[in-house]
Amino acid sequence: MAGVFHQCGQSICKRTRDEMDERARIIAHALAEQGVCDNDVVAIFMRNHVDIFEIVEACRYVGSRYVLLNWHSPIVELVPILDDCGAKVLFAHRDLLKGENDLKPLSLVPTLSAIYTIKTPKSILERYHLTDNSLLASEPKAGEQYQCFDTLLAAPNAKRHSKPPKRFKGMFPYTSGSTGKPKGIKRDEDLTRPDPYLIFKGLSEALMQLSIGDRFFVSAPLYHSAPHALTLCCLAAGNIDVYIEPQFDPERFLQDIERFKLTHAYIVPTMMVRLLKLPESIRSKYDTSSLRFALSTGSALPGDVKEAMINWFGPIFYESYGASELGFMTLISSQEALEKPNSVGKPIPGAALKILSDNKEACEVGDVGVIYAHLSMFAPFKYTNTTGTPSDLHVGEFTTLGDMGYVDEDGYLYICDRKKDMIISGGANIFPAEIESVIIEMPEVADCAVFGVSDAEYGEKVVVAVQCSPGNTLSIDTLHGYLGGKLARFKWPKMLQILDALPREDTGKIFKNKLRAQFSQ
Template identity: 35%
Template structure:
């Protein structure tokens, strides 16, 4: 059946119940009809517990069918769904549950002790409930918790649309089509990252609204990803730059073993991607990398398609449809093309607020404009280039130095598996540039490697940007989606001084 004219998951599942919806982490398959039946049962089950429009449901769930069910069940009965990182400690999970006022919590069996009052899986909610559509359907929303750079995490809450899902699905389908060329039809989406993060969660949801088959991985493993792409003829996926770097480190004989010709869109976000890394993947996979820049708060604010990026390597794109952007200096004055400053965006897709924190909401805004916290500049044609996060900026000898630029240069060296560049206080210079390098397995850390890395930097970045100190680490802290925690690296380094 041609699903291109059907407005989203619920309509597609009703019209084409035999369509393959999900291939789970264990290889088990669920059709659209089976998924909709379970989703409807859980929607009824939530209402049977006394929940209504605007109430909050939380899930402490790994990647898998239960996470998908909770996402789609709350999405048709006007509820907020809070996916929680199951790697968090018990106090961290308890804080989020208290802050969001979750009335129902669903957990995976291993986490049952963390939340003794929670439902283990979706079975209890679904049991005895009808599999027909609930009455008075209305769109829910996902409320992701984000900590930004400091402090306790805060829920990013958007007003509920107040309309049934079928009324808003076409708008979002149009938007995704404009920015990353995704369209409804017989496509296959690969989930490579934890679904408690905003981008993987949103892409899973909209893959189903497009009628795509969703293939779910429990975690990112380079060879497994390549195997799944070949086996299921994956056409689109969402990844982050550190994944690309790890795959490029695979031996040539492994990289050429798999047929990746089905790929049409590999969408990446979450962190700046070094030019050499992105170019290396395009050389391998072809011009299939789509990039967007934004945040949990701003959603997709800028986007760039493969050929535009190849014409302007390093850009994260132009403002997405329904978005405006400008670059401001510290006084709030708009800067001309080519001048780095704070990035501000304004969305036509609606507003947000930090749950229970109007002060934090106000502090992140300048009128209708939101600041994601990054420094960048736009060229004459309106393409944005990122420099770094404001909190990671290094000022040495009165000169602004962006750690991401130095990290990108060092990552081009074949001996570097990972790197974090930080600024360390110095009486004379203000800050010194320090590089903490994780060597590739089998490479010996020492003076010879240090000399090689500095020599490698010479033709790539100006001498004043070169690290004054290079130290070596067995591993660097990254989030499950691949974001480097420079603040944690910096604090650990300073504590050890």
């Protein structure tokens, strides 16, 4: 049966689209009762679960936007976001609310009229080794700000929203705060453009190559724009099965492919590296032949990693360059990637790119400059929670997020690095992503990040932070020995840090400001 959402775990929870719509209408009625209407905001503080997309559908019925909150964050870090976006209602898994210490800060958000606590499903408790499923001091009482989501849906006479869905307002994402406090990305409502819900439906075919009966897997945190948007494409398509895992585990992923005959998956580079480091006995144990499309975005995918994955699974891997502010901008297939190593592809239909110099002049083919993009299908955005917008963010209809790259003679885009991450040492431009793609291949290295710090002689010097693989260690001399013949000497790190773990998001984005901060104290 196509179009079913599956919550993965030891026992599989299945929801048909009719069941999801029924629950969404109950939630939508409750939102309307709380005064939620056009362009209001609903906040979602939940681990990966099917319920998220029922709440999203409910928001479509009442015409509200929704903010997906990073559940790794403590409440005190989320309160400013709730305050900035003006959230009226919050949905939260109960294990994420730590009693009065969390409820008290939430009571200070002036716009918040209701908090629906959701019993954390057994599949999530098992995966995260949690035992306490009712961390609130007591069940919410009727009439109080705190409501019980499960009771709402289980009520025998629950009222349902009776009107058709409104124009989809979509996700109201916030940046991760890697360069400061999180900023809201609020898209203008432009009635001259198609309903965004129809755009996501179109992307299910144009970007994801989905067709009736396909089965899509996602385990990356759904508060991130890319995995959420791709799952939303499946919801909008209406005829795709979706398998939601609470978190990524490399062997379990292989098991899921065999068990559910998965056809499509969202896999980021850090997941690929973990898969490639599995013993050959595990890698060859499962039948993965059903998988025919896997998309990566969100962080740089090293060419060697991509090639190794293609050699293992076949030419099923696609990479896209995208951003929360703009959406998916390019796409490249496995066949193209083998011919154009390290490229992220050409613009998708409706997208256009420009490579401009610092003085806003067009760069020649092959010259590195700042990447500007325009996607005709999405309305422009504005940042909230910020004191100003950089003057060079926009050039006409084109927008940059500070990434640097170049376009070759065939129109393929290559990303060099973030402009803010580029290291200028002794007058030479050094791109950390290039160095990281070489170091990550060392057997001693499980994870790495390259960044620049101030240096009296050269302006900046190259530093690498490394998380060693189990049972291994690393010295700067061993590192330099490995880099010989692979990178020019001026790109070699001058300093090596060994850390237990790097401050990296599950999707691969690393907080380099936290690594640099150690050198500025």
